[in-house]
Amino acid sequence: MALKITDECINCDVCEPVCPNQAIYMGEEIYEINSLRCTECVGHFDEPQCALRCPVDCIPKDPAHPETQNALLKKHIRLTSEK
Structure with missing residues (x-):
């Protein structure tokens, strides 16, 4: 499942x-x-780097975008093949 950034974000510029x-951009x-x-x-x-480094813990999983580990791996393969 994709992650999302909540309104608690303080725009600290650590995640991007x-x-x-x-995948992260300034809205x-x-x-x-x-x-x-x-x-x-x-x-x-092994774990999402943005969530790991976020000082206010505002990057949870996004229930609107459920994905299995296998689907995430396939997305990774697609994205890396685009480069």
């Missing part, structure tokens, strides 16, 4: 540079996550 899929008010690019770091790391 650690995303290996460039109108806070950072946002493109669910089509978010793999929860599957294929890159």
Whole structure:
């Protein structure tokens, strides 16, 4: 399942540079996550780097985008083959 950034975001700029899929971008008010690019770091790391580094713990799983580990891995393969 993709992750999302909640309204508690303080725009600290920690999450965006650690995303290996460039899924995080600055929205109108806070950072946002493109669910089509978010793999929860599957294929890159053991855990999502953005959530790991977030100082306010505002990056939970997004129930609107449920995905299995296998689906996340397939997304990772698709994204890395685009490069």
